[in-house]
Amino acid sequence: EVQLLESGGGLVQPGGGSLRLSCAASGFTFSSYAMSWVRQAPGKGLEWVSVISGNGISTYYADSVKGRFTISRDNSKNTLYLQMYSLRAEDTAVYYCAKIMSNSYYISDYWGRGTLVTVSS
Amino acid sequence: SYALTQPPSVSVSPGQTASITCSGDKLGNKYACWYQQKTGQSPVLVIYQNDKRPSGIPERFSGSNSGNTATLTISGTQSMDEADYYCQAWDSSTVIFGGGTKLTVL
Numbered sequence: 001e002v003q004l005l006e007s008g009g010g011l012v013q014p015g016g017g018s019l020r021l022s023c024a025a026s027g028f029t030f031s032s033y034a035m036s037w038v039r040q041a042p043g044k045g046l047e048w049v050s051v052i053s054g055n056g057i058s059t060y061y062a063d064s065v066k067g068r069f070t071i072s073r074d075n076s077k078n079t080l081y082l083q084m085y086s087l088r089a090e091d092t093a094v095y096y097c098a099k100i101m102s103n104s105y106y107i108s109d110y111w112g113r114g115t116l117v118t119v120s121s
Numbered sequence: 122s123y124a125l126t127q128p129p130s131v132s133v134s135p136g137q138t139a140s141i142t143c144s145g146d147k148l149g150n151k152y153a154c155w156y157q158q159k160t161g162q163s164p165v166l167v168i169y170q171n172d173k174r175p176s177g178i179p180e181r182f183s184g185s186n187s188g189n190t191a192t193l194t195i196s197g198t199q200s201m202d203e204a205d206y207y208c209q210a211w212d213s214s215t216v217i218f219g220g221g222t223k224l225t226v227l
Contacts, residue, residue, distance in 0.1 A: 036216070038164075038218075045205075045207060045218060045221040046156070046164065046207050046209075046218045047218065048209075048215070048216035048217070048218060051216065060214050060215065060216075062215065062216075063122070063215075096163060096164070101169065104211075105211060105214075105216070106154075106209060106210075106211045106216040107166065107169045107170075107209075108156075108164070108166060109166050109169075111163040111164055111165070112163065
């Protein structure tokens, strides 16, 4: 059974605040699949954040986070990461980790439960 | 930048057919997929590559994509189908989500 468990969310101050999210994966061959982060601000729709290839070489970012967020993975630990810097109030959201379907960079066939990031003073 | 447009809300009576549209420039030239998100839950993939259903998704869910519009169709809609639905596509190394449609079954 595929399981994705996000962690690392919390309250952080705007401006200089940083946070690292983690997503522990199990139930599939982690290194064989691209992985993605998608966020959802309170009461709003889904917003794609970033995706990384199975081998970690290729990464893509939404314009809204480019230069501030870094996606990475440790295939030896079956873990996906999202390092977030220079956080803003508009980054407040539930952040979901998602497994990407084979031969795709965007079809998310499994999702975690999400971790809440709140950027506020 | 590429955008996908969905109606904010759609209403349907139980047992009837619900259609949710997703519009984008030449969307028919891309693959579209659809997610269902019930209140307080994570999204669930219901349609991918325009018209394919993942295992476990009921046959009443179907999809199509042509021209500038992708459509999610739910036949014989049930109260359990009440949820937010999001379309999604890939364009220029970017993932795009539609704004979401709230489906009300009443």
